[in-house]
Amino acid sequence: MNEKELLRKCRKKDRTAQKLLYDSYAPEMLGICYRYTKSMDDAEDVLQEGFVKCFTQLDKFREEGPLGAWIRSIMVTTAVSYLRKNSRYRNQMDFSAPALHPVLDEVATPALGTAELMECVRRLPAGYQTVFNLVGIEGYSHDEVAKLLGISVQTSRSQYSRARGQLIQWIKEAEMEMDENIASVKNK
Amino acid sequence: MNKDFDEHMRKEGDGFRLQPREEVWTRIEAELDAKKERRRILWYWWVLPILLAGVWGSYALLQQNIPSTTPKIEKELPKQYTTHPTPDAESNIQMHQTDNASPAAGTDKAALPNSRAAVRTPLRTNTSNRLPEKSKFTSSTQAPRPGKALSERADNEPNEIENYVPAKDKSEKPFITNQQKHANQVQNELAEKKAEDFISSEESFTNTSESEQSIEIVNTEREQTTPKPDKPNLKKDVRWRILAGIGRHTYTPKAGPGLSTNDMQSSEPLFNPTNPGSNSASNTPPQPGTGFMVGIERAQSLKAHPRWEWQAGIHYQYQTVQVSTGQRRDSTLLLVNMGAGFSNNRSAYYYLPGSANKQVGRQHRIHLQTGMGWHLHQNRKWTLQGLVYGGVVLSADYLVPHTPQTGYVPVKNVLNKAYYGLETGIRFQPKAWGIGLYGQTNLSSSVKSNLLSNQYWRGAELRINYQLSPKK
Numbered sequence: 001m002n003e004k005e006l007l008r009k010c011r012k013k014d015r016t017a018q019k020l021l022y023d024s025y026a027p028e029m030l031g032i033c034y035r036y037t038k039s040m041d042d043a044e045d046v047l048q049e050g051f052v053k054c055f056t057q058l059d060k061f062r063e064e065g066p067l068g069a070w071i072r073s074i075m076v077t078t079a080v081s082y083l084r085k086n087s088r089y090r091n092q093m094d095f096s097a098p099a100l101h102p103v104l105d106e107v108a109t110p111a112l113g114t115a116e117l118m119e120c121v122r123r124l125p126a127g128y129q130t131v132f133n134l135v136g137i138e139g140y141s142h143d144e145v146a147k148l149l150g151i152s153v154q155t156s157r158s159q160y161s162r163a164r165g166q167l168i169q170w171i172k173e174a175e176m177e178m179d180e181n182i183a184s185v186k187n188k
Numbered sequence: 189m190n191k192d193f194d195e196h197m198r199k200e201g202d203g204f205r206l207q208p209r210e211e212v213w214t215r216i217e218a219e220l221d222a223k224k225e226r227r228r229i230l231w232y233w234w235v236l237p238i239l240l241a242g243v244w245g246s247y248a249l250l251q252q253n254i255p256s257t258t259p260k261i262e263k264e265l266p267k268q269y270t271t272h273p274t275p276d277a278e279s280n281i282q283m284h285q286t287d288n289a290s291p292a293a294g295t296d297k298a299a300l301p302n303s304r305a306a307v308r309t310p311l312r313t314n315t316s317n318r319l320p321e322k323s324k325f326t327s328s329t330q331a332p333r334p335g336k337a338l339s340e341r342a343d344n345e346p347n348e349i350e351n352y353v354p355a356k357d358k359s360e361k362p363f364i365t366n367q368q369k370h371a372n373q374v375q376n377e378l379a380e381k382k383a384e385d386f387i388s389s390e391e392s393f394t395n396t397s398e399s400e401q402s403i404e405i406v407n408t409e410r411e412q413t414t415p416k417p418d419k420p421n422l423k424k425d426v427r428w429r430i431l432a433g434i435g436r437h438t439y440t441p442k443a444g445p446g447l448s449t450n451d452m453q454s455s456e457p458l459f460n461p462t463n464p465g466s467n468s469a470s471n472t473p474p475q476p477g478t479g480f481m482v483g484i485e486r487a488q489s490l491k492a493h494p495r496w497e498w499q500a501g502i503h504y505q506y507q508t509v510q511v512s513t514g515q516r517r518d519s520t521l522l523l524v525n526m527g528a529g530f531s532n533n534r535s536a537y538y539y540l541p542g543s544a545n546k547q548v549g550r551q552h553r554i555h556l557q558t559g560m561g562w563h564l565h566q567n568r569k570w571t572l573q574g575l576v577y578g579g580v581v582l583s584a585d586y587l588v589p590h591t592p593q594t595g596y597v598p599v600k601n602v603l604n605k606a607y608y609g610l611e612t613g614i615r616f617q618p619k620a621w622g623i624g625l626y627g628q629t630n631l632s633s634s635v636k637s638n639l640l641s642n643q644y645w646r647g648a649e650l651r652i653n654y655q656l657s658p659k660k
Contacts, residue, residue, distance in 0.1 A: 013220075013224075015217070018220075019213065022213055022216065026207075026208050026212075026213075027205040027206060027207055027208070028205055030205075030206040030207070030208045031201075031204035031205050031206050032204075034204075034206055035201060035204065040206075043206075044208055044209065044212050047208055047212060048212055048215050048216050048219070051216050052216055052219050052220060052223075055216075055220055056220075056223060114200045114203060114204050115204075117197065117200050117201075118200070118201070118204050121197075121201075133201075136194060136197050136198065136201075137197060137198050137201030137202070138201075139198065164193070167197075168193070
């Protein structure tokens, strides 16, 4: 079944087609949701809410771009709304907090695996995590992030810079630890 | 070099996959089924007002047997023409008709009277003085009084119907046919209804003093023997009323789809049945609010259709000025009103996505509403009423900066909402003043897909009113 046929059946509320669509995109979308949240339970809640929105709003999809990109945008906005609603995250979405650490000038191409990198991203405070996800991974501009989160462009830039710097530091520390472990194994 | 890190993170993030548990799909399925069921139930909300409209329409149609205009009924027949035409008179009628149909040759037409009324018209063509077809009087009280037969009139005698001046002798009871009795009854009912409730967009009231006055006028008229009904006194029909009220309302926002990147949560504590909703977020607790209302209303019966009444009012409620107008027929009100609202910084506030900071905002709103109401009279002082209504709200929101650093945040979205609801109330109106208690429940749903969700709104309001005019 091609994507058009799948879309047509999903719009007719065909449960089998909807399941197929879900199976196709759920792993990628759960990865997105997991990056924005602090636990798998929260990530699955966002995933559930996002897919319900997708299925109920499928008529609004104009087929001008890929379906995956449309579903992804819904997931991102759902995740951001979830963070705003949820009291556990709301307190951390404070962009007026002082800087986490001095900004590092050095950059590195991390040697860590995908999962480790994502865990580093998730370690960030919720506000920094959100900005980094939106700018660094989703590719939103600072203007778009500012409008989405209700902050200024300046704040978005500074938050992203600080988050990025923190990530680099953690990645470096993790790589150093890895190197030490490797060295100690070799010495034995 | 910065770009390498960013590219790498983006690539890693895009490729990050996780497998959800099977129960996630089960929960999605359950939620989709629940939404389907809710949509089905919501559909019934549209059916209910249509059904009510159908019931009202049927009732109105059934009432069409009663003439809508005040019948022109002679209060008292002229004494001379209560006589059943004698056979001689009938033949004379025919003779006169023949005469008038073809004037004798050589007659100077100019000498003939110009007015049709001067031509001797048979009594039976004058419906206002219609006599029974046959003489079936069974009692002496119904027996016609003898009067002049047409044959007794001289040719040049002025037509007495044309020149009839009613007698004012109250000692003589006028002869009344069954048809006239019925017409009088109808006229009395209409006169009573004339002084009845003035239903505004919000409530109805009864001016007891006005209705009593109207009945008194009708009674006085009945005693007179004028052949023509009095012209409606339009000045007397105009009624002015002032109102004030206090209400308590709550609304519960519901979760719903929101795809806009400018998704906002707004919390507005004050609500109004005619100005129902703003955007709202999902899963927030019920928002209560208290509001005050003041207003002034005017009502006037329509000259051509006394059973119809035109009403208009201006109300200020929940920072909204509403102008309304409508028409009422008997106990049913058909209403269209329009309002423009403006909320100040104190009453509108927002949470933007990703921010826990409350943003104060302004809200401009225009709404159009139509409704159908009815009231059931229990007695002259108490009224029980109901109203179903629906409308659309157009609202434009914008934010005032919370702090100088955040800057001005314009809102691009214009909220469009359709809504419908039900209002019931009970009112006590002993004199010119009255007091009423009303309850409203409202369900509104967003019209545009990228805007916010359904919300349930309900409230209660206590109102007092005082009729300014007409004065006693």
